[in-house]
Structures are given as structure tokens and as C-alpha cells.
Amino acid sequence: MYQLNKVDKKFPGVHALKAVDFKIGRGEIVGLIGENGAGKSTLMKVIYGAYQPDGGTVTVDGKTVRFQNPRQAMDHGIGMVFQEQSLITNLTVMENIFLGFERQFVRFGVINWTAMAEAARHQLRKVKLDIDPSTVTSKLSFAQRQLVELAKVLTLEERIDGDLVILLDEPTSVLAKEEVELLFSLVRELTSRASFIFVSHRMDEVMELSDRIYVMKDGEVVDVVAHDAANIDAIQHKMVGREVDKQYYREQKQRPYDGSKALVRFDRVGVAGKFNDISFDLHPGEVLCLVGTEGSGREAILRTIFGLEKPGTGTVEIKGRPFERTNAQEAVARGVGYVPRERKVEGIVNGMNVYENMTLSQMGNYASKGVLRIGEEKALAEEWIKRLSIKTPDVYKDCGGLSGGNQQKVVLAKWRSGGSDIFLLDHPTRGLDIGAKEDVYDMIREMCDDGAGIVLVADTLEEAIGLSHTILVLKDGKFQKRFAGPPGDKPSLYDLVHHMI
Amino acid sequence: MSVEKLKPYFPWITLTMLVLLVGAFNPSFLNPASLVQLVADIVPLFIMALGMTFAIYIGGIDLSMQQVANLVTVVATVYLVQYGIFVAVLCIGAGFAIGAISGWITTRQFVPSFVATLAMGFIALSGARFLSGERALSMNAEARDASFGWMFGNTAGVPHELAIAGLLLAVAWFLQTRTTFGRALKAVGAGELAAVASGLKVDRIKILAFALSGTFAAIAGLMFSVKLSGGDANLANGFLILAIVAVLVGGTPLTGGVGGVINTLVGTLIVVVIRSAMVYLDVDATKQQMIFGIILIVAIAMTIDRSKMRIVK
Numbered sequence: 001m002y003q004l005n006k007v008d009k010k011f012p013g014v015h016a017l018k019a020v021d022f023k024i025g026r027g028e029i030v031g032l033i034g035e036n037g038a039g040k041s042t043l044m045k046v047i048y049g050a051y052q053p054d055g056g057t058v059t060v061d062g063k064t065v066r067f068q069n070p071r072q073a074m075d076h077g078i079g080m081v082f083q084e085q086s087l088i089t090n091l092t093v094m095e096n097i098f099l100g101f102e103r104q105f106v107r108f109g110v111i112n113w114t115a116m117a118e119a120a121r122h123q124l125r126k127v128k129l130d131i132d133p134s135t136v137t138s139k140l141s142f143a144q145r146q147l148v149e150l151a152k153v154l155t156l157e158e159r160i161d162g163d164l165v166i167l168l169d170e171p172t173s174v175l176a177k178e179e180v181e182l183l184f185s186l187v188r189e190l191t192s193r194a195s196f197i198f199v200s201h202r203m204d205e206v207m208e209l210s211d212r213i214y215v216m217k218d219g220e221v222v223d224v225v226a227h228d229a230a231n232i233d234a235i236q237h238k239m240v241g242r243e244v245d246k247q248y249y250r251e252q253k254q255r256p257y258d259g260s261k262a263l264v265r266f267d268r269v270g271v272a273g274k275f276n277d278i279s280f281d282l283h284p285g286e287v288l289c290l291v292g293t294e295g296s297g298r299e300a301i302l303r304t305i306f307g308l309e310k311p312g313t314g315t316v317e318i319k320g321r322p323f324e325r326t327n328a329q330e331a332v333a334r335g336v337g338y339v340p341r342e343r344k345v346e347g348i349v350n351g352m353n354v355y356e357n358m359t360l361s362q363m364g365n366y367a368s369k370g371v372l373r374i375g376e377e378k379a380l381a382e383e384w385i386k387r388l389s390i391k392t393p394d395v396y397k398d399c400g401g402l403s404g405g406n407q408q409k410v411v412l413a414k415w416r417s418g419g420s421d422i423f424l425l426d427h428p429t430r431g432l433d434i435g436a437k438e439d440v441y442d443m444i445r446e447m448c449d450d451g452a453g454i455v456l457v458a459d460t461l462e463e464a465i466g467l468s469h470t471i472l473v474l475k476d477g478k479f480q481k482r483f484a485g486p487p488g489d490k491p492s493l494y495d496l497v498h499h500m501i
Numbered sequence: 502m503s504v505e506k507l508k509p510y511f512p513w514i515t516l517t518m519l520v521l522l523v524g525a526f527n528p529s530f531l532n533p534a535s536l537v538q539l540v541a542d543i544v545p546l547f548i549m550a551l552g553m554t555f556a557i558y559i560g561g562i563d564l565s566m567q568q569v570a571n572l573v574t575v576v577a578t579v580y581l582v583q584y585g586i587f588v589a590v591l592c593i594g595a596g597f598a599i600g601a602i603s604g605w606i607t608t609r610q611f612v613p614s615f616v617a618t619l620a621m622g623f624i625a626l627s628g629a630r631f632l633s634g635e636r637a638l639s640m641n642a643e644a645r646d647a648s649f650g651w652m653f654g655n656t657a658g659v660p661h662e663l664a665i666a667g668l669l670l671a672v673a674w675f676l677q678t679r680t681t682f683g684r685a686l687k688a689v690g691a692g693e694l695a696a697v698a699s700g701l702k703v704d705r706i707k708i709l710a711f712a713l714s715g716t717f718a719a720i721a722g723l724m725f726s727v728k729l730s731g732g733d734a735n736l737a738n739g740f741l742i743l744a745i746v747a748v749l750v751g752g753t754p755l756t757g758g759v760g761g762v763i764n765t766l767v768g769t770l771i772v773v774v775i776r777s778a779m780v781y782l783d784v785d786a787t788k789q790q791m792i793f794g795i796i797l798i799v800a801i802a803m804t805i806d807r808s809k810m811r812i813v814k
Contacts, residue, residue: 346694349688349692349695352688352692360695370681
């Protein structure tokens, strides 16, 4: 009933979707998997009307449609349950459910709250959520909010004629195991009311829930497999386009670290509301990976090392000394380099060229009395462009116009050329293609060989396991378990997940 | 060539076309001597626009500049006899301090710069009124000529005002393009979060940017005061909108990070040409502000980088 034919979407420098065919039938659950950057989210945005395709057609029940915005897609029965939850937390559950569609309850210019509450209760029953619809949303747990979102989308059922297609974007990422089970059984029941597109990078979940699975890679659908024919290894192979093996994470280049010195020492450190009682040492040559779900305190620990958060309890020592004044300038001066997750916002300055970006954290080294020695800056940039094979026409290229992988190389070059030896890498491979990821892995090993210590928050668990010497599992800001990960004796995914949730 | 690639040249193209257009209507406009005089006359405005460039370059704005200039005209007139040429130090110090306070309010108290500078502007205005006793004061002509006579006059056909403007432009350009401070300004304007994550002292840089805009406002006020030989709490009124228009039509968008002081030179010239065109075309003085208001809106809408603004309030 809902179909995409040869849909194409281009962005400057990126061919995000290449002639994608996609269809979903009534009551079907279709899985959509692929690595970050494979085109999943672009495809979803086309489906729910946030993007308009550049080529190809979209048909609903055989009729060609073109959605200018998500609202028009909703009028055709296509709803989206967002990964970053789209509920407004200071509104009540019922206000959220009927946000933008309050008119049906308006009598003489005012809202009939009793009627809205009754209608909201009806929606909540569909998702088996027994809460008072006048509860303020911020009081709900994440799992409950997810269900409210689903209930909100299900209001389409009353509003439009025809079939519903509901997109679930990574709906399980913040849920505990039992909650995932509940959600899945609910989705299966709801297939009597709607079809579902289930997007996730958790292969096992997709395989469990979906009737058919679309596998995406580099903007293309590389395979469509039926539930019964699905085989994890085969799909993984297609997704990555190669064997996921030990070489991928450069395990053969992993050398033991120097345990005699500590670059960073956390002694029972806590930051109110973020994490507490965390202790660890980071040694030269070590990759220490912080593993946990979103909100487990991983990012806050990185920010604390970089001087952006002030510890409330415990002591943080960088190279044997605590911060005198907790701020990023002092962290940088001590040799800490930060590669933030939001590469385009915090990593590079969009609008500044390659050499300007590379010296941003160390302008003092390229200036006499405040006057820049621009020639030396350019020479530095040329050297690192060569050393890391950064693809750029010249040093004058605006970094905003480079591809993600090359932007990341510029960020890494910035810190490495400045002599940093403590690296905080927050999702350093997010949104990079496979080749660029491998380059980053190579660089991580290289930096370790140079005696740097790395604190990593990885994009996937596999990456965390493959790259790290040490893994700390965190949950709700508390330390759970420490794993050592020497080459050939790495902990398994299961070991970690077990402690994460 | 695409429109995007041409965009940086829009101000130059606009300026050339305007000059040719006005010249076609009124050939005497293109007479070199009158052109030089025309440009020399707007030097205080240009200096104010230069200062405004720093505030806008980092993505802020300084709405106090006109009032700072007003205050300075009064301070200069009142204290000229007492301090002689050193009244300049007093004036510039006041401008620097007011700007720095605005910057401190913006960065440390998280008050948006347009409100912080607007409020500081009222404080400066109030100071000017108090000091002047709400009267228009005139300068002691002797002391004026002795201390600041050098500001006006000609050397080899070049008005001294122009030389001063050129010098200030050179200083501002050097600051912007050659120093770590200028680079930091660009980083803050183009990507403040990345600047923070690179360990730059972003607060200090922003405070300095506002201090600079205050300083330039004070220099503009001082020149204006000497030029008109007097001080008054309303003397520089009408400059603010022109300064903002000059910066924006020059190609430094409100979102910051691109453009700079050379753009402001072009922008100021565009403003001048438009203003003299309105005189030739007999546009009523009461309507001129309206036209600049409209140009301001068009210039903002055309230059602003919408990808940087998720929400406009």
C-alpha cells in the first residue's frame, strides 16, 4: 500500500539515497537496518515528509503523492515516533497527545478538558498505559513517554480514513530489557491497526520483530530479507560490505599500556546529577572506554576531564596535579584534547579554513606578541594534510565543506599537532563511512603508540570492545563493572549489555 | 558562477551600480573633489560602523554606540579646557569601560547583547544629560583648535579626517586578520561552541569585542564633537541605524563569523551614496529614516545565515 519507487535524495557533497525501492503492506512490520550514515534517517525523513525526494515517486495505494511537510504525510496516515523524544515535557500527557489538534475539543473558544482527557484515555488504552492523562510529561519514565508518543501517533486512526504506517526510530535505545519485550508484544498486537517500520541498529531486535528486513548501505538498499530467511552473519556482511573481523578494529596493533604512570586519575569523583563515586586511572598507551546508555554519565565524565564540569566530590588529577581553576583553557594547557560528538558544531568551526581550524587550540604557538605567523600555520596544515591524507583541495578550504571523515581528521590533527597526549573521543566515528572509520581506528592505535592516553565513548558496543584496553560499564551515573580487553581475550557484547541495563 | 559564489561580491557590485546610477542622474556627483568631501563628511559614522563590526562579527550587536558617542561629545566639551588633548584619553577610556561592562553583562550574566547594550546606552544617555544639564554646549574655540585642530584640514589634498579613518581601518583590519584576537573573534562568530571546545577564553574575547565597539563609538563621538565644536546629549542621534545598516549591507551578517571591517568600508560607502542620492532626488528628510529602516530589514533578511538560527524570538 505504501511504496517508494527509485527514490533519490542528494545533499551538497552527499548522495544520501540512491534509487531506493521500498514498500510496506497492510499490517506488516518492516525492519530497516544499516550503519550510521547508511541513509536510514534520510529515508525515514522522506517517508514521513520532512524531506522531499529529488527523484522517484512515492505512492499510497497506487496513487502518487508528494508531501511538502510531515503534517501532509500524517493526513495520509504516516506517523513518526521519534528517537529523540518529541514530547514537550512541561505539558500534560493529553496536551501532548492532541498537540496541534485541540480544535475537536473546543467549545465556545475554550477547551473541554474532560472530553480531551476521555479521548486521551482512549488512546492510552491502545498502548496499555494506565496513567492519568493530566500528568505532566516530565514525571513519566522514558519507557512511558515512548508509549505516549506511540499513543499520539495512533490518534491518526480516528482522524483519517485509510491505513496507518508508523515509523519507530530506535525505539528501544533507552528501554530496559523487559520494557523492550512489552513494546514488541504491543507492536505485534497493533498490527491490526497499523503497519510499522522499525528502525534500529540492534540486529537481534530487528530480526525478532520484523516480517521483512531492508538492509541499507551507503544510501542503497543492498538486500531485502524475509524473517525466516534472515541470518545475522549474512546481514552484517551486507551492512558493512565486508567481514567484520578483528582486523577491522586494528586489534593486531593493540599494544599493552604503561601501567606505571597515570595521565588522568579519578578518585571517587562525583558531579551532582550526572555521576558519582567514579574512580579510574588512565595510563599512557591505554584506550579506556566508557560504556553505558545515554545519560549513564559517560559524556559528563569526559566534560569533567576537560574542565567543563566541576566535580562536587572527590579529586581529579591530570598528570599528577588537580586543576587550579576548572576550565577548558587549563585542560588544553595540560595536554587534554577533546573530540566532541557534535563534530560540525563543536569539533570544527564551519566557516574557517583548514589551517585556521588546526591552530585554533594552539594559536599561541603560532604567534609573536599576538600577531599570527600565518606562513607557519599553513606549513603545519600542509604537513598534517599529508600525514593523515586529509582530502582537501588546499589549506584555504572551508572545513564546513569537507566530508565528515576529513573534518574529524582536522579535529584530530588540531590536538595531535598541539602536543596533546590525553584524548577525549566522544563518538569519534559517528556518521563516518567505513573507510573513514578505519582511518580513525588506525589513528587511535598510532596515538597510543606515541604514549597518549585515550578516553573513548564509542559509537557502538562492538567498537568499544574492539578498540579498548579497559572498559568501564556505567549505569545511571554509577560504576558497574570493569573489563580488561587484551587482544584475543575481549569481553563479549553480552557481558557488557548485562551490566548496562 | 553560482549565486552562492557571487554572494561575497554583492556589496561591491551594489556600490558600483549605485555610484554609476547616481552619476548618470547627476554627473556632478562624480566630480572627484565633491566625492572626497562627501566621504570625509561621514568619517564619524564610518568609525562607529567599524566598532559595530566587532560586535556584529561575533554574532552580537551594540545598540549603545550612539549614546556612548553622545556622552563623549558632552564629556569632551565639558573637560576640554581642563585637560586639553588628554580629554581624548578620558573619552576613549569611558567608551572602553562602557563596552566592557556591556560585554561582562552579556557573557557573565547571560543577558543577550541587544538588551545589555540597550540598557548601557540609556545609562550613558542619562550621564550625558546630567553632565550637560540638558543644554547644547559649545566648545572653547581656542582650546579646541589647540588640542584637536589637527583633526581637520588638508595635506596634499587629502582631508585629515580621511587619513584618520584610513589609519583606524588599517588598525582594525590588522586586528581582524593578523592577530590571535581577530582569529578568535572569527571562531566565536562562526562557531562559538567549537571555540569553547578548543579551549579559547571565549568570555574574555567577547568582552573585548564589546569594549572595542565602545572605544570606536567614543572616537566617533570625539571627532563629531570637535567637528561641530560642541556637545549635546542628542548630537549623535540617527547614527545608530546608519552604522548598523552600513555593517549589514557591507556583508557582515547579524549571525556573525563572516565579513569584517573591509566590508564595513563598502557598506558605509553604500550608505553615503544612498543618502546623497536621496538628497538629489529630493526625498523629504522625514522619509529618509524610513528608507534606511527598509534597507536594514532587506539587508538583514538577505545576509543572515539561517542555518545558525533554529529559533528566532
